[in-house]
Amino acid sequence: MAHSARRDSPEPPDFSLLKRLARDQLIYLLEQLPGKKDLFIDADLMSPLDRIANVSTLKQHEVDKLYKVQHKPIVSTSDQLFFLIRPRIQTVKWICDEVNADKVAGKFRRYKIVFTPQKFYACEAVLEEQGIFGDVTTDEWAFYLLPLDDDIISLELPEFFRDNFLAGDQRWVRTAGSTLHLLDSLYGPFSKVYGIGRCSKMAYESWRKQVDEGEQRSGEAEIGTVFLIDRDVDFVTPLCSQVVYEGLMDDIFRIKCGCVEFGPDVTSDKSLKVMLNSSDKVFNEIRNEHFSNVFGFLSQKARNLQTAYDKRRGMDVKQIKTFVSEELKGLKQEHRLLSLHIGASESIMKKKTKQDFQELLKTEHCLLEGFEIRECVSFIEEHINRQVSMIESLRMLCLLSITENGLLPKDYRSLKAQYLQSYGVNHLLTFANLRQLGLLVEQQPGETLTVMESKVGKLVNDKTAGKLSDAFSSLAKKSNFRALSRKLNLVPKSDGEYDLRVPPDMAYIFSGAYVPLSCRLIEQVLERGGWTGLEEVTRLLNGHEFVVTAGSNGGDLKAQSDAQRTVLLVFLGGCTFSEISALRFLGREKGYTFIVVTTAVTNSSRLLEAFLD
């Protein structure tokens, strides 16, 4: 993208330290159980572990065999077992069963359970109840933060979302506080903290208390500003289809821990795991681009590559020698990456054209703008009738509900019944979960207008009735999304074509149809240096906003202002790649460097899957 940064964004701090710390701690823990041992590791810890250590690191510290925790009987012959797990009751129960089975069989072994990022009393209570407390040693591996890229740090805790928001369990609040504490002590001190959301507030409080408990530190801050945001402040953004390259890749191929697995349809060979981050030069240039620009970019790149290869012609022996030793390797590397991304783009195109992507996007945009809602409802109904993807249908229903402040009671009943018929009655549980969080609800009855609307509806034909009921319902209810959208100007005025190549605003990540609410809030608060002037907005968002300032301490002004413009954005409950793209855009425009800290990278599927029982 051709952007002249109006003000240079500061360089992001070096986060490789976090990896080193985690690795050192792990090694320390492995050495706590000296001698040969077999390592059992929770499935969802494997990729994060891969990012910071490799098998040879483990072997060096006498790990003999590696097993994935599968809750099945252990076949290991080792007399020392090391469990590296998330603090989950069912996993601990499984370990207890295994230890008790060993006891019965008269087998003597040493066991060590290491919980990451921390242990829970509830897990220890299981050890106690099962009579193996004391037979096993336990410890914690404080592996909170995994840098996925120069500007993305993940807690790799997808369950944060469901535990905190759906179950109302605050077990991860202290974890969030600890991450702030760690980052503050390594890259702080932070001097300004903004936040919105209940969990953000609690996380801030927890951090503050941990500072109380801990030691003091002073130094030159690399990160000066922090913004905390709860995922439930903005559900609309993660529910929209992603159309920026990296987000689209995540929607289609599911990026896991910064890594994606391409099948034969992409590689036209065997499956291949590829790291997606800024060190992939080709990817780095297209990751934030609207998909419609990607093909053009890739073909231009391919032409350039061809020219570079063609240079060989007419070279003498010496020149060829230099070419081979200096350039060829780089070109080959680029060549490889280029064909991968072309393959991926083709595969994306194929999949998207198959599922009427255009129509889907059109419906989404209508919902965001509040246009032709009846048409949207029947589109969704048809989507359900045709049994197109269960998650997609759910996503559209939720978008409809949030943007319209709930479904009309008759729509709710009929769409719910049809949904259950198409995808199974057990989704009754899903609907109950979604209702609990307000993602999919019925409009509260009592609006007198609906009565009138149905009377009028009987008099005229269906289509007109639909239009009328649109008009009526928009009058009858107070729609927070619509009001927010107006207040924050989330739907840009569509006068003329939206230039996706040189986009004017963050809305480009949704083809110019919508500026993500989360990112707009961040932009506004940073610009205003607080929430002043946003009172109406925060009221619509249910409050829980705060700002904390810790005065200025003089010092090097340049360094200080760099630190102020290096902003840690903490998403509690997940953040999407599209949001990250929008924020990178914002950062370039306004001269900020944003570091996104998220409990996990999310997207619409992951978000909704958290509601399935």
Next chain:
Amino acid sequence: MVEEDDDEEDDDVEKVSWSGKPVESISWSVRETAASNQRTDREPALPKINTDTPSMSKSNSGYSLSALFKGRSRGSFQSFNDSFSESTARLYAPELRKPKSEYKDYVSDWSPEETVSRMQQGKVVSLEKFRSLQDKLLLLDFAVGAHDGNVITAVLIFLKRTLNKEVLFRELESRETPLRHFIHYLTETRDQRLLLDLLRALGRTEDVALLQYKEHLSIADENKRRDFLKTCASLPFPGEDAALVQDHFTLLERQIIIELNCRLSRLVLIPVELSSVPPGFQANDQQAELGGTVDVFQKFPRRASIVNTPLVTTLYYCCFYHYAEPEGTYSSPLNVRQTFKIPAKQYFVTALAARAKLKAWSDVDALFTSRNWLGFARKKSPLSFQRVVDVLQKSSAPTQVLQGYVALVEDAELRISLAQKHKCHDIVINTYRDLKDRQLLLGYRGKVEKGSAEERKINELLNNSQIRWKN
């Protein structure tokens, strides 16, 4: 510093109380702009720090956030001294400590607040001294105030062990946060019975119903699951949910019957296929009775059992394998439609997809003609004809078939683009003729095969002097 604490107690009035609960003093002044907070006369955050922590503003160079926070644990400070020594090593690895060394002070006369604080740091505590209900609840409330779910749950486990459940439930009723933690804990430990007791005690009947219904997911045996679902229908579901659950039972019951019938008929078939007996021998009664159905099973072997599939999948199955069956049978699509009150559009979409998949074009055709219709009326469809074409095309319908439906697309522009896409030349030509668009027709001549019937037709039209072309 310990002495200072007492002096500053009063200042705490000004300190924020998030979520309405008293919080420990904050040296940073936190500015609350929540709408719920009516106080508008607050001072901006910045000056607060200078007045509140004069010692800090003096030592500018040594400034750090943590410095601002120090010594605010109100009374509990002395007991924290022991924790300071171990934390100096935490600069680069805050949690990388020796296995938590225990301290000799088992006196356990910690206040509830101190106890919670120690628990948060993973230190050994004894909860046994909290014996009166009041003490127990105080402990719980402090845990809640600390926003640490781990500690809240730990206290709840203690309360569960030491309180009668009626008393516990009663106290939890008015405490939303611990209540949700307790429900989550019971869910995770799969203590279904206690959880149900709790929900009943709270009068949350819908949750009771859902929780019990959820149990069916863990019943693998289909007959047991069916019997269980039967009992679910009488659970206190709100509104139409009860009917939906009843449908779930009816559906599973029917799926089991259909599946059984199917297996029975396969039992007859399979040995015949395997041991290639003379053709004449195959014509046993059962097969004759099944007639056409068997052919379908042979041509399109079933991929999976229909048991536990959604209703629409079952309907599709019935439309696929049992389409012509009389309405009286369990597997007849019409019967399924009737029993589950499937909306017309839903039925139509499913039948269309199934019959198109089988390339039973006459069945497809019949779907569009209403049975009450007299004579030949225009085809009607609850689905847009564009979508119909889409479905048919995906089942590789021949152009001959597609053409009939493309022609029914109302919007001329859309009709042309669909016709072009699917090579329905006649429709394109006729539409251009109707639009009297000579230029487009001329252009289209280049796209059809030379010497074909289409080309001749275009030429005839272009030479037709009767037509008043608009261009």
